[in-house]
Amino acid sequence: MTRKLILLIGLIIVVAIFLKFGRSIYMPVINKIKGNQTVETRIDDIQVDVWDRLENNLNLAGYKMDYPKEVILAAFKEEQILQVYSKDYNGVKLIKEYSFTAFSGELGPKLKEGDKQIPEGIYEVEYLNPNSSFYLSIKVSYPNEFDKSKTELPNFADMGGDIFIHGKSATIGCIPIGDQAIEEVFVLTQKAINNKVKVIISPRDFRTNPEYPNITSIEWEKELYELIEKEIKTLPNNGYNP
Template sequence: MKVLVKLIFLLTMTTPAFAQADFKTEQLKFDRVSAAYEEKWNSLQEALRSAGIGRPFKLYMAAYKAEGKLELWLKTNGQKTHQLFRTYNFCAQSGILGPKVKEGDLQTPEGYYYLNVFNPKSSFHLSLGISYPNQVDRFRSGKEKPGGEIYIHGNCVTVGCIPLTDDKIREVYVLAVEAKNAGQDQIPVHIFPFKMTAGNLNTYLKQFPAHRAFWTNLQTGYAYFEKNHMIPVLSEKSGRYLFK
């Protein structure tokens, strides 16, 4: 009886780890995910080894609208700083620089988000949902509907999402599954209007002066990551991001 009680206790203590590990198992039940792993995972593992990135790892994504780039930064669990692993090109874009304000405006959001959906049966091959709108977005939208359903996905069409082609989304999706399966519950996705250097900010504000307050606020988090290669600790209040 004592042995049985001890066994039940050990199983109870380890259940969360097994439950987390089941995420990859569940994803691999879908044909597109299993095909993505078969096609991409061996080469990705080799690239990780060549870059000196161990497993498990944590993932951070940074998107830049003007440049049309999505950067994937990784760090091995236990390390403090991220290193750039891959950069992907957007294969289509809609809207102009500036945040998304309302449903149907064709804008890609700008701000600090995280992945909140893994869709292995997407109409756009595979897709990763972004947590738009957040509190800052809702504050900005006021009485307007802010919209939603913003994804990083395959194919090359968009009305505000970030499309990468089917080939590239397979790599991004696999890396995201690996990070989540290893215990990263929130994978940050930070979307910027452009690389927010002081020079770029001054240049683009001449074209879009109405975004001065918002872009200056965004730049604080951008500058922190560029300097430290660490994700800033932030919160949202009264339509602004607050950084610690």
């Protein structure tokens, strides 16, 4: 193998890694060139109104002057509810919950591109999109390593992706919560993004209904739901907060 070919392959690998993991670096530049909003300018536009709407919720959770530095997003498909929790040295507290504004698929994990399923598992927020077709959106890190370890598909790309929590009221596998709600979750997530924002997506709230759904299309649902239930049980069982 010639030196030039080795360098070319190395360059391709570096570029591929940067495109996959360097979005937070290059997207603000692209958005600025295109005249689009950045996360920062979008936050500047909405955070005063968001604080006014969330101030009472945040005060009850112990935040008088600022947003929590760590948050957890927990979505329950059967209940069609997204809950946002703060986490600090005082423990985990519910800040607010939001109803889904649309739903697709059924109980059970996402298995492939185009199945219209909302994933189930333990994820993280990958990035925030201030220029979404659905107003604002939050990228969920599906597929995770567990998903990849269970797939029977030949390529991970066939598992699908582009799973977001977003505004508006339409979905084919994402979690829409409406525009006002996504403003609030967008700001809460942005304020905590440096501490990694955990996203739990569960078929149902195992705190109130501990029975695991029977998913006939897979043989590993018990393993998946034990992992999810363990995470859910770290959250306070303090009821819903419409």
